[in-house]
Amino acid sequence: MILSLAWKNIWRSKKRSFVVIGAIIVGVWALVFMFAFYNSFIEAFSRNGVNHDYSHIQIHNPDYLIEPGLEFRLSEVEALEQSLNGSQSVKSWSGRQIVNGMLASPKTSLGVQIYGVVPDAEAQTTGLESQLLDGTYFSAIKRNPILISEKLADKLKVKVRSKVVITLQKLDREITAASFRVEGIFKSKSPRINESAAYVRLSDLQSLTAVTGLNEMAVYLNDSELILPVKDSLSAVTNDLVRTYREIAPEFDMMEQQSAMTKQIVTVIIMLALLFGIVNTMLMAVLERTKEIGMLRSIGMHKKSVFRMIILETCLMSLIAGPLGLFFGYLTNMWLETNGMDLSAYATALEEYGMDAIFYPSIENVTYPILMMVVIFTAFLGAVYPAIKAIKLDPLEAIRKL
Amino acid sequence: MSVIEAKSVSKIYNPDTIPVHAINDVSLTIEEGEFTAIVGPSGCGKTTLLNMIGGLDSVSEGHISVSGVNIADLNEAALTDFRLKNIGFVFQSYNLIPVLTAKENVEFVMLLQQSHQSAMDERADELLTKMGIKEVSQRRPAELSGGQQQRVAVARALASKPKFILADEPTANLDSHSTESLLDIMAKMNEEEKATFIFSTHDQRVIDKARRIITLEDGRIVSDEKK
C-alpha cells in the first residue's frame, strides 16, 4: 500500500525524478566504464609483463638477487631442464646468461645488460622475434650477431649491420672485449627491456666470458592458473630460488592495489555527489508536501509509515536507475570488448608504462550486483534525513496552513 | 455513554511568552448521532476546540474523553491509532491525496486500517454512490470541482465508520450551491449512516441546517441550543 503510494509520488514531479534517476544512471554508467577501463589497464600491464619480460616463473641463484653478477649461477641446470621438458604445464622456457657490460658504437658507449640466449627458446618464451622492427632474428649474420632495442640503437646511433663492441669484466676481473654486428632492432612491450637489454647468442657470450652455465631461467606456462603447482614442483628439484612474476616484480601487486584503491575512491566520490543530490531533491519533495504529510498524519498514518514512504520513494528511484546505468555500462563494455578503445594518440606515454595503445575494457560480473547494492544504500542514506524531516512535521500544519 | 465529553477545558497558546487564552473553561458533551455546528466570530476558538477534540492539539487544562478514553493519556503512536480508528477528518481545503483517484482516496483510511480489498471496494462504491460522485470515482482530485473534492473528503472520513467526524469550516471554500448540497449530503449521511458530525462554520445557511448550535465567544460557550 505504502509502496504503491510511494511509486505514484515519484511521478508527481516527473522532471525532478528524472533528474535524480538520470544522475544515478550517469553515475553508475561512469563507474562501470571506469572500472572496466582500469581493469584493462591492469590486464594489459600484467599481460605484457608476463608475455614479454618476466614470464610466469623465473629461477635464480639466491645470491644473484643480492648482487646480480656472472658468478652467481644456477646450480642444478640439468635437473631443472629435465623437469621443465617433462612437464605438461610448461609451454616454453629460456635459459640465460646475463652480464653487465659496456656497449660501444663509434659515437658513444652505454652500460647495458647483455643477455646470452638460445634464440629459439627466447623467441618462444618472450616473443622477442615478433618484436623486431628492423633486421632479422639470429639468422643472417654468422659471427657475433646482436639484437638491441630501438631505444639503444637511437642512443648509440647505430643501424642494422652496424658494428658495436661489447666490453665486460670476466670472473677473474680481467677486462675482455669483442665486436658484434647489429642484426636486428626490436621494441619490447616491456619498458625495462627497452631501456637496457641487448641479446646475443648464449654460446657467443659464454665464450666471451669464458664461463659456462646460466644465471636465469624463465618459464612460460600454458595457463597462469598453473603457476603455483609448477613452482612447487620446480622447487622440489633445485636449491635455487624459484619465484613467480609477482614475487619478482612487486609492481604487479602494487598496480592492482592502487587500482582497487582508485576504484574505491572514485566510487565514494560519485556516491557522495549522488548522495547530496538525493538529499537535496527529497528534502524539496518533502517540504513541498508539508501540508499533505500533515494531513496523512492527522487522519491516522503512523510516523513509521511516513518514514517508510519517503525511504521507499527514494529507493524505488534507485531501483529504476541503477539497473539502467548498469545496463548502459554493460553495453558500452560489450562494444569496447570487441572493438577496443583506440588510445594511440597517447601511445608514446602508454608504452613508457608497458601498456598497449588499444584497450579492451572488461569487468568482472560480480561488479554489477555490488554496484547495485552501493547505489541502493546511497539512496537509502540520502532519504534518511528528508524522511526524518517529514516525520518531525506537526500534523496540525494540515489544518492551520490553509 | 456520550461520544465526547469535555470537562473544564482550556487552551493557552504560548504560556511562557505572550499567553493567548484561546479556549476558556469549556465543558460540553456530544452524543452519538448529533449534527452539531460550532459557530462564532473569527478567532473565537473554533479551530482550537476541534483540534483538541481530534487529538491533534494538547489540552492546557481540564480533560477530554472520547468513548470514555482520556485522550491526554495516549502517547504519540496510540493517539495516531486512536484518530485512525475513531475520528474522521474533513478539512477546509479538502486535502485529498493528489496522486490517488477519488475512489483510492476514499479507500485510503481503510487501507491504513488494513481492511480487505473487497470490503474497501464495496464500501467506497457505496459511499461514492450515496454522495452522487460515483461517475467521477476514477478521477484525480485536480480533475474534480471543489464541491466534488469535498464530497470525496466526506466519503473518506465516513469510510471506516468512525465514532464521529470533525469538519473545520468544510464549506469555506465552496460556492453557495456546493455549500448547500454538501450540507444536504452530510445531513443525509447523518441519517443513513448514523454518523456523528461536528463542524465549525461562519456561514448562516450552514448554521440553519445544524440540529445543535454551540456558539463560542472569546473561547467561552455563550449559547448551546438544540433544534
Ligand SMILES: Nc1ncnc2c1ncn2[C@@H]1O[C@H](COP(=O)(O)OP(=O)(O)OP(=O)(O)O)[C@@H](O)[C@H]1O
Ligand atoms: N498556534 C497558535 N499560537 C498562538 N495563538 C494561536 C494559535 N492558533 C490560534 N491562536 C489564537 O487562538 C485564538 C483562537 O484561534 P482559532 O484558530 O481557534 O479561532 P477560530 O475560531 O478558528 O477562527 P477562524 O474563524 O478565523 O478560523 C485566536 O486568537 C488565535 O489568534
Ligand SMILES: [Mg+2]
Ligand atoms: Mg478556524
